Amino acid sequence: MKTLAILAALLLAGTTAPALAQTATTPDVQHEKLWLGSAWYPEQWPEERWEADLALMKAHGANVVRIGEFAWSRMQPAEGEYDMDWLVRAVRMAGRHGMKVVIGTPTDTPPAWMTQKYPDILRIEGDGTVIGHGGRRQFSISSPRYRELARDIVGRMVAAVGRDPNVIGWQIGNEYTNESYDDAARANWHRWLQAKYGTLDALNDAWTTAYWSQTYTAWDQVPFNEEVGNPGWMLDLKRFITDEWVAFQGNQLDVIRAGVGPDQFITTNLGGLGWANKFDRYDINRPLDFASWDNYVGSGHLLPDRNGATHDLVRGWKKRNFWVMEIQPGFVNWAGVSNMLYPGETRAMAWQAVGHGGDGILYWQWRSALNGQETMHGSLIGPDGQPLPIYEEVTRIGAEFARASAAIAGTQPVSPVAIVQDYDSRWAIDFQKHHRDYDQIEVLLDYYRPLKAALGAVDIVEAAGPLSGYRLVVAPNLNLITDELAQHLTDYVRGGGHLVLGPRSGLKDAFNRLHTTRQPGPLAELLGGQVEQFYALDETVAVEGGTAAMWAEDLSATQAEVLLRYGKANGWLDGHPAAITRGVGRGRITYVGALIDDALMATLMDGALTQAGVERDFAVPPDVELMTREGQGRRVVILINHGREERRVPLPAAMTDILNGGITRTLTLPPEGVAVLQRNP
Numbered sequence: 001m002k003t004l005a006i007l008a009a010l011l012l013a014g015t016t017a018p019a020l021a022q023t024a025t026t027p028d029v030q031h032e033k034l035w036l037g038s039a040w041y042p043e044q045w046p047e048e049r050w051e052a053d054l055a056l057m058k059a060h061g062a063n064v065v066r067i068g069e070f071a072w073s074r075m076q077p078a079e080g081e082y083d084m085d086w087l088v089r090a091v092r093m094a095g096r097h098g099m100k101v102v103i104g105t106p107t108d109t110p111p112a113w114m115t116q117k118y119p120d121i122l123r124i125e126g127d128g129t130v131i132g133h134g135g136r137r138q139f140s141i142s143s144p145r146y147r148e149l150a151r152d153i154v155g156r157m158v159a160a161v162g163r164d165p166n167v168i169g170w171q172i173g174n175e176y177t178n179e180s181y182d183d184a185a186r187a188n189w190h191r192w193l194q195a196k197y198g199t200l201d202a203l204n205d206a207w208t209t210a211y212w213s214q215t216y217t218a219w220d221q222v223p224f225n226e227e228v229g230n231p232g233w234m235l236d237l238k239r240f241i242t243d244e245w246v247a248f249q250g251n252q253l254d255v256i257r258a259g260v261g262p263d264q265f266i267t268t269n270l271g272g273l274g275w276a277n278k279f280d281r282y283d284i285n286r287p288l289d290f291a292s293w294d295n296y297v298g299s300g301h302l303l304p305d306r307n308g309a310t311h312d313l314v315r316g317w318k319k320r321n322f323w324v325m326e327i328q329p330g331f332v333n334w335a336g337v338s339n340m341l342y343p344g345e346t347r348a349m350a351w352q353a354v355g356h357g358g359d360g361i362l363y364w365q366w367r368s369a370l371n372g373q374e375t376m377h378g379s380l381i382g383p384d385g386q387p388l389p390i391y392e393e394v395t396r397i398g399a400e401f402a403r404a405s406a407a408i409a410g411t412q413p414v415s416p417v418a419i420v421q422d423y424d425s426r427w428a429i430d431f432q433k434h435h436r437d438y439d440q441i442e443v444l445l446d447y448y449r450p451l452k453a454a455l456g457a458v459d460i461v462e463a464a465g466p467l468s469g470y471r472l473v474v475a476p477n478l479n480l481i482t483d484e485l486a487q488h489l490t491d492y493v494r495g496g497g498h499l500v501l502g503p504r505s506g507l508k509d510a511f512n513r514l515h516t517t518r519q520p521g522p523l524a525e526l527l528g529g530q531v532e533q534f535y536a537l538d539e540t541v542a543v544e545g546g547t548a549a550m551w552a553e554d555l556s557a558t559q560a561e562v563l564l565r566y567g568k569a570n571g572w573l574d575g576h577p578a579a580i581t582r583g584v585g586r587g588r589i590t591y592v593g594a595l596i597d598d599a600l601m602a603t604l605m606d607g608a609l610t611q612a613g614v615e616r617d618f619a620v621p622p623d624v625e626l627m628t629r630e631g632q633g634r635r636v637v638i639l640i641n642h643g644r645e646e647r648r649v650p651l652p653a654a655m656t657d658i659l660n661g662g663i664t665r666t667l668t669l670p671p672e673g674v675a676v677l678q679r680n681p
């Protein structure tokens with residue numbers, strides 16, 4: 001049934017195979033319309049105030065509210081004492097105001113009575129510092145007692161509101177951040193290693209512990225801290241921390257799944273730093289229904305490419321549309337300069353999220369608590385309970401979401417091109433940067449920008465996931481290539497795919513150990529070439545048609561063609577290949593060994609798109625971002641002028657103007673201007 005619907009949607013949309021690369025939309029509640037709302041903390045206010053809050057939310061066009069995620073001490077004021085009635089009343093009252101509710105579980109903030117009575121649940125940092133009460137995140141994700149306490153409160157929340165028709169979904173915890181180095185965690189670590197390696201000989205071999213007499217003769221000798229150490233050890237520690245978070249989350253997820261209605265979703269909001277890599281975010285999202293993140297600008301203004309790519313990263317965690325569970329209402333309180341966004345920029349941010357596959361957008365927060373660490377944060381209403389200036393802009397967003405929802409619901413960004421992102425490689429390079437300025441996200445964005453400029457959508461996906469639906473796959477930072485991953489990428493190329501590898505590819509194996517073949521290790525044979533030597537650069541070097549900086553590799557080709565050569569460089573590189581490429585049947589593998597300048601990158605990506613047979617979308621003027629969503633036989637085009645000057649955008653065909661009505665062929669977009677159009681198939 002579902003497959004048929006997908007195929008029908010594809011046929012109607014007139015798209016071909018690449019559309020399959022994106023998991024098709026299911027008619028789940030989280031995607032059935034555009035959701036708009038905010039984080040509301042009824043536990044901070046007298047109940048007499050609630051009606052007024054909800055009425056003001058409704059008045060700006062909100063249809064959802066998130067509650068509960070820090071309210072543990074209100075729900076369980078003392079051991080054995082619970083009060084869930086207020087939660088039930090808040091949910092029902094929201095329902096009466098036409099608002100659906102997302103319930104956050106409160107496990108980011110254990111109550112004071114609990115940490116006092118059970119100090120073993122407190123989080124311990126790598127240096128042994130115990131984190132006490134007063135802030136948040138003072139709990140150990142590994143503590144069996146904390147997991148039991150979490151299960152208990154979550155179970156009671158589920159019992160109270162898990163079948164309430166006003167509740168549409170759940171958020172587990174809040175912004176997973178800090179692991180703990182307590183005794184329970186240490187024991188888990190040693191057990192984890194034992195389960196992974198079986199014998200100490202295997203571990204010693206994988207980490208090459210003969211180096212510096214690191215050889216372990218008992219499991220509990222293996223260090224457990226946040227220091228810089230053996231890169232094999234560091235990589236395993238990251239994977240262990242990921243598994244601890246997955247288990248911490250799973251503990252609550254099981255209780256929620258077992259007790260809530262089948263239509264309720266389960267997600268978590270993975271923080272404002274989408275690119276953060278304290279743990280593997282693909283693994284965290286696997287058991288969830290969809291991914292959510294928190295979109296904050298902090299100081300300054302929206303960086304459209306970086307922010308857009310972050311949305312794409314989040315969409316890629318599950319390969320489906322996502323929610324922005326928190327977005328900034330003008331300004332924050334934690335940035336170096338917590339400046340206000342420009343008028344219209346908050347609206348542009350909301351539409352950018354939608355353009356990249358966001359289906360829900362919630363402001364953080366509705367109203368500031370009168371005390372507490374975040375009284376200075378932006379909000380929609382003030383301490384007097386009345387709308388602040390930003391409320392009007394959010395009201396406009398509300399009206400526009402209502403107008404556009406029917407056209408957008410059930411659509412998603414669909415791309416023939418994917419950029420590969422991989423946490424193992426992120427860690428491996430970050431552990432041993434070799435050039436202090438080497439920033440893998442910047443390297444990825446160097447590839448992203450020209451690809452996004454050519455297309456209404458670009459996917460960012462995990463290396464090990466399905467790739468065959470993409471015509472072109474770019475892997476800018478694939479430092480760690482296991483034999484399995486090499487096979488996966490080889491299958492992709494042999495199946496007709498075009499693969500572009502960036503510098504530093506294929507240096508390390510599954511244990512973060514050097515491959516005994518030259519880069520790109522297990523892909524060198526397919527490439528028909530290899531890296532002779534890598535160089536961190538202390539000066540810019542010449543490459544045919546441009547320059548390279550920071551990193552350059554000397555390539556050699558036995559079967560491959562030379563795509564780019566170094567000019568006068570550091571002596572070692574002079575005249576040698578900087579990029580090589582090899583056709584493999586209908587497929588192709590390309591290796592780019594240097595960090596090249598933007599103009600050269602644009603040329604290179606243009607060539608890669610052409611060679612891969614990717615059709616470009618229509619061209620837009622500078623500062624204007626083009627975003628597309630497809631599905632249900634509809635193609636939606638969203639245009640945003642992120643610049644400070646008015647722009648005229650000629651359209652390739654007449655399109656329906658969803659926000660203003662009518663049919664249009666040319667648009668004029670003021671600064672922060674937004675257009676939402678429907679393109680007829």
Ligand code: GLA
């Ligand atoms: C010192 C140490 C060596 C090695 C080198 C690396 O000289 O004695 O063991 O670490 O630095 O440059």
Ligand code: GLA
Binds near residue numbers: 175296332364
């Ligand atoms: C994060 C948290 C919120 C709040 C905001 C402030 O996103 O999840 O609880 O602290 O930051 O910007």
